[in-house]
Amino acid sequence: MHGHQRAFVKVGSGPVLLLLHGLGCDHTTWEPVIDTLAEHFTVIAPDLLGHGQSAKPRADYSVGGYANGMRDLLTVLGIDKVTVVGHSFGGGVAMQFAYQFPERTERLMLVASGGLGPEVTPVIRAITLPGFHQVMGALTLPGVRHAGIAGMRALSATPLRATRDLDEVADIYDSFKDPAARAAIRHVVRAVVDVKGQIVTMADRAYLTQAMPMCVVWGRDDQVIPVKHAGNAAALAPDARVEVIPHCGHFPHKDDPERFARIMVEFIGDNQPAVYSRARWRTLLKNGHMSPVRTARSTRVRTAPTTSVTAAAGA
Incomplete structure (x- = not known):
C-alpha cells in the first residue's frame, strides 16, 4: 500500500x-x-x-x-x-x-x-534523547547484544515482579540491531513521548x-x-x-x-x-x-x- x-x-x-x-x-x-x-x-x-x-x-x-x-x-x-x-x-x-x-x-x-x-518507563523516554540511535547501535553489536539478551531472559525467569516483562523486552532489544527499525521506533516515540512522559x-x-x-x-x-x-x-x-x-x-x-x-x-x-x-x-x-x-x-x-x-x- x-x-x-x-x-x-x-x-x-x-x-x-x-x-x-x-x-x-x-x-x-x-x-x-x-x-x-x-x-x-x-x-x-x-x-x-x-x-x-x-x-x-x-x-x-x-x-x-x-x-x-x-x-x-x-x-x-x-x-x-x-x-x-x-x-x-x-x-x-x-x-x-x-x-x-x-x-x-x-x-x-x-x-x-x-x-x-x-x-x-524511563527506558521509553530515553529513546527521545539525542544520541539514542548511535548508542543503541553500539549496544546491539553482536557480542554485546547477545549478552544483554541472555541477561534479560535470565532475569525474566526470576519471581521478581520488576523483571517479569524482560523476556519480551529482550525481543524488542534484538530488533534494534536493524538501523531502519531503530530509526522508525525513534520517529514513533518522538510523536507520542517526550522527556516528561x-x-x-x-x-x-x-x-x-x-x-x-x-x-x-x-x-x-x-x-x-x-x-x-x-x-x-x-x-x-x-x-x-x-x-x-x-x-x-x-x-x-x-x-x-x-x-x-x-x-x-x-x-x-x-x-x-x-x-x-x-x-x-x-x-x-x-x-x-x-x-x-x-x-x-x-x-x-x-x-x-x-x-x-x-x-x-x-x-
Missing part, C-alpha cells in the same frame, strides 16, 4: 478483530491468543509500519498516520467494520482509529494502553466512548505503564469494562492468555456492535462531555475477587 510493504496475519472466521501490537513488537506478540480467538472471530494482526516484516521507510509515524494505514489495510481486505484491540502504543492507535473512523469501529479494547496518563492522551475525548463499547485490560505488575492508568480509564470512561489481571505484567495476553482470551470473548459477546449515528456523534462533539443520560452498558471493574482497581493500582 502506498508503495510500502505491509505484513499481516489473517485467520479464522466471524466478526472481525483488528489486533494492534505495541512499540517495537510485531504481530507475533498475539500468538498465545490468536488460535483461541480465531475459533470465534476473524483475526487480523498486522505488523505496523516500521515494525516486524512491514516496510521501515522514512514516513509518517504519527498515531493518526497509523490509524489511516489501518483504515486502508481494512479497505484493501474488503472489511468495513472491526472490533479494534490495541496493546501499549497500539492502544493509542486503536483509540485514534475509533475517533477518526467511528463508523468502522464496533468496539474498542485497550490493553496496557498508552494515552491514559503521562507516566511511562506521554504527550498523546484520550482524556479530552474520552466522552466519545459513550458511543461505543469499551474494555480496558491491564496487568497488575506492569512496569512499563503503571496499572493506575486502568483506574484513569475507569474515571474517564465510566461505561467501560475494566479488568486488572493479577500476576501479569505489561503483556497480559502473553502472561495469562487463557484469561485474556476469555475476557475478550465475553466482552464481545456481552456488547452489541456500536451503531454509528452522525447526529449522535455531532451531539457528543457539541456537548464536549459525558451526557447525563447513561447508556445500557454497566461499568464493570474487575481484578482478583476482592480487589478493586484503586487497590490494585496502589499495590
Whole structure:
C-alpha cells in the first residue's frame, strides 16, 4: 500500500478483530491468543509500519498516520467494520482509529494502553534523547547484544515482579540491531513521548466512548505503564469494562492468555456492535462531555475477587 510493504496475519472466521501490537513488537506478540480467538472471530494482526516484516521507510509515524494505514489495510481486505484491540502504543492507535473512523469501529479494547496518563518507563523516554540511535547501535553489536539478551531472559525467569516483562523486552532489544527499525521506533516515540512522559492522551475525548463499547485490560505488575492508568480509564470512561489481571505484567495476553482470551470473548459477546449515528456523534462533539443520560452498558471493574482497581493500582 502506498508503495510500502505491509505484513499481516489473517485467520479464522466471524466478526472481525483488528489486533494492534505495541512499540517495537510485531504481530507475533498475539500468538498465545490468536488460535483461541480465531475459533470465534476473524483475526487480523498486522505488523505496523516500521515494525516486524512491514516496510521501515522514512514516513509518517504519527498515531493518526497509523490509524489511516489501518483504515486502508481494512479497505484493501474488503472489511468495513472491526472490533479494534490495541496493546501499549497500539492502544493509542486503536483509540485514534475509533475517533477518526467511528463508523468502522464496533468496539474498542485497550490493553496496557498508552494515552491514559503521562507516566511511562524511563527506558521509553530515553529513546527521545539525542544520541539514542548511535548508542543503541553500539549496544546491539553482536557480542554485546547477545549478552544483554541472555541477561534479560535470565532475569525474566526470576519471581521478581520488576523483571517479569524482560523476556519480551529482550525481543524488542534484538530488533534494534536493524538501523531502519531503530530509526522508525525513534520517529514513533518522538510523536507520542517526550522527556516528561506521554504527550498523546484520550482524556479530552474520552466522552466519545459513550458511543461505543469499551474494555480496558491491564496487568497488575506492569512496569512499563503503571496499572493506575486502568483506574484513569475507569474515571474517564465510566461505561467501560475494566479488568486488572493479577500476576501479569505489561503483556497480559502473553502472561495469562487463557484469561485474556476469555475476557475478550465475553466482552464481545456481552456488547452489541456500536451503531454509528452522525447526529449522535455531532451531539457528543457539541456537548464536549459525558451526557447525563447513561447508556445500557454497566461499568464493570474487575481484578482478583476482592480487589478493586484503586487497590490494585496502589499495590
